[in-house]
Amino acid sequence: MRTYSGPFLREEGFVQAEITIEDRADNVSPKLVDFEESGDSGREAIIIPTLFNSHVHTGDSIIDAPPSGNIAELVGPGGYKHQILESVDGDDLVSAMRCYLKDLLRLGIRDVIDFREGGLKGIEYIRKATEGICDKFNLNIFARPTGLNYDEDEMEKILSMTDGIGISAFRDWDVDQLKNIAEDANKNNIPFALHCSEDVREPIDDVLELGVHHLVHMIEATQEDLVACASENIPIVVCPRSNQFFGKEPNIPEMMNAGITVCLGTDNAMLAYPNMLREMETAYRISVSRGGIEPLDILMMATWNPRKALNPTSLIGEQSNNHYLILEKGKREPAYEVVTKISAKDIIEVVEW
Ligand SMILES: [Zn+2]
Numbered sequence: 001m002r003t004y005s006g007p008f009l010r011e012e013g014f015v016q017a018e019i020t021i022e023d024r025a026d027n028v029s030p031k032l033v034d035f036e037e038s039g040d041s042g043r044e045a046i047i048i049p050t051l052f053n054s055h056v057h058t059g060d061s062i063i064d065a066p067p068s069g070n071i072a073e074l075v076g077p078g079g080y081k082h083q084i085l086e087s088v089d090g091d092d093l094v095s096a097m098r099c100y101l102k103d104l105l106r107l108g109i110r111d112v113i114d115f116r117e118g119g120l121k122g123i124e125y126i127r128k129a130t131e132g133i134c135d136k137f138n139l140n141i142f143a144r145p146t147g148l149n150y151d152e153d154e155m156e157k158i159l160s161m162t163d164g165i166g167i168s169a170f171r172d173w174d175v176d177q178l179k180n181i182a183e184d185a186n187k188n189n190i191p192f193a194l195h196c197s198e199d200v201r202e203p204i205d206d207v208l209e210l211g212v213h214h215l216v217h218m219i220e221a222t223q224e225d226l227v228a229c230a231s232e233n234i235p236i237v238v239c240p241r242s243n244q245f246f247g248k249e250p251n252i253p254e255m256m257n258a259g260i261t262v263c264l265g266t267d268n269a270m271l272a273y274p275n276m277l278r279e280m281e282t283a284y285r286i287s288v289s290r291g292g293i294e295p296l297d298i299l300m301m302a303t304w305n306p307r308k309a310l311n312p313t314s315l316i317g318e319q320s321n322n323h324y325l326i327l328e329k330g331k332r333e334p335a336y337e338v339v340t341k342i343s344a345k346d347i348i349e350v351v352e353w
Contacts, residue, residue, distance in 0.1 A: 001033075003042030004326055004348075007334040008035075009049060011304050013296060014334055018042050021326075021351050029323065032353040046334045046342075048299065050110035050323040050350060051276040052306040054237045055216050055265025058114045058126060059085055061100035062093050063270035071199045071246050075268055077148060077172050085117055090125060097129035101139070104274050108325045108347050110137040112274075113237075113265070113310065115166035115193075115216075119146030119154060123161050142166030142193055148173055150180040159188050164213065167194035170202045182210035197221045198243075204228050214310055216265070219243055219250050226258035235261040235309040238301075240282045242267030252283055253291040263306040264298075276302045280339045295335035322353045 001022050008017035018039025021030045060081050066074055074080050085093070104112060116122045123143050130139055142164035145154055158165075165185045167178065185192040191213030196202050198217035204225040207215070214235045218226065229236060238250040255262050264283060266274040280298050287293045328346040330337050 003039075004045040004047065005040045005042035006045045006047065006329050008047040009299065009303060009334075011308070016040065017047070019047065019351075021349075029350050029352040032324065032351045035353070044329045045348060046327040046329045046338060048325050048327065048338065049303040049307070050325050051108050051302050052111040052263070052310075053104065053109045053265055053274055053276055053302075054113050054214075054263040054306045054310060055239055055267055056104075056112055056114050056274055057117065057268045058097045058100055058129070059093065059117050059122065060268045060270035062088050062096040066270045074246075075271075077168060081268070081270065082117070090121075094125050094128045097126060098133070100269050100274065101129060101133060101137075105133065105136055107275050107277070107344050108350065109274065109276060110323045110350070111140075111306065112137065113140045113142055113164070113166075113306075115195075116141050116143040116162070119143070120157055120161070121146070123158070140164060142191070144168070145181065148177070150177040152180075152184075155181060155184045159184060159190050162190065164191035164193060167192075169195045169198060170207050171200070175206065179210065182212075186211045197225065198248075199246075201225070208232055208234065214263075216267075217243070217250065218255070219248050223254065223258065226255055226260055230259035233261075235263055235305070237263045237265045237306075237310075238283065239265045239267035239272070239279070240286055241272040241279055244282070244286075245271045249286045251290055252287045253293055256293065256297065257291075261305050261309040262301050263310060264301040275344070277338075277342055277344065284339050295333070295339040298339050299335045324351050324353060325349075326351060 001020055003018055003020045005018035007014040016038050018036045019032050020034035022033045023030050063084055116126055126141055140163040143158050143162040144167055182192045193213045195217055196207055196215040197220040201220040212234055216237045218236050236255055240250055243249055264279050266272045266279050280302050284298050326348040327342055
């Protein structure tokens with residue numbers, strides 16, 4: 001048994017608390033057995049929910065470092081990444097994905113939404129990559145058809161094996177084909193999500209008409225587009241480090257002012273290491289000149305916002321809403337400390353409540 005005390009992040013914000021931890025069998029997270037609000041006699045620490053990475057593409061972990069290029073050349077349909085994914089050996093891909101997933105765990109992440117390329121084959125790969133480690137986190141597969149066309153049989157099979165549908169970009173598709181996919185997903189209560197307005201502005205009314213669970217990016221969205229999303233309670237996932245790779249930045253304060261629930265993700269494995277601590281810092285830094293965001297709001301984008309707004313249910317692994325990170329505590333205000341200073345080496349341990 002050991003105790004920690006310090007700021008503890010609840011849904012409403014930080015409270016002072018003292019917690020008692022008990023070890024369990026090897027390979028099982030220690031258990032939080034006692035929570036006492038306002039206690040302060042344990043080892044000083046900051047305690048927050050484990051990090052939620054709301055958007056990754058695990059597949060590109062096979063690529064060490066990308067060449068230079070724009071969005072279409074590197075990650076668009078038929079671009080560099082897709083050419084590599086089509087040519088690599090399946091076993092090599094699975095082992096690269098497995099390393100990437102282990103990195104996620106090491107970085108204090110226990111919930112992930114993976115936009116899965118490659119149709120049924122892609123689902124098979126990620127399932128193989130998680131064998132033996134999937135009980136440690138909640139990995140949500142958002143798969144998509146193999147090509148840019150609707151095939152009823154393929155969709156039926158995908159829908160029986162996926163947690164959600166995650167489409168490349170609205171403009172990559174023929175609208176009628178995309179409507180069929182969205183309709184099938186919605187009929188089966190499978191969340192339908194897509195990238196939107198990353199490179200160019202896309203027609204938000206047509207996108208929302210598809211019945212979307214969440215949108216990714218929205219960099220080129222207008223204020224009216226954001227208000228339209230807010231009025232339908234559509235969360236937006238932003239990935240600022242991936243956007244910076246292409247000389248772009250999301251306007252997060254504008255999204256928040258429009259009333260959007262914002263979540264954070266690290267996007268393509270080949271563009272950004274899945275480190276949510278770095279992602280939070282970048283989100284904070286790029287927002288200062290746009291009116292600024294409170295560090296606590298940024299921290300929520302990597303913890304409670306996705307738990308509440310995205311709340312996907314994984315077919316593999318287990319729900320990890322009850323896992324917490326115990327972090328080294330410094331002298332600064334806790335949210336500012338986590339967002340701007342804490343690194344993976346400051347994770348003392350992961351506990352289950
Ligand atoms: Zn993406």
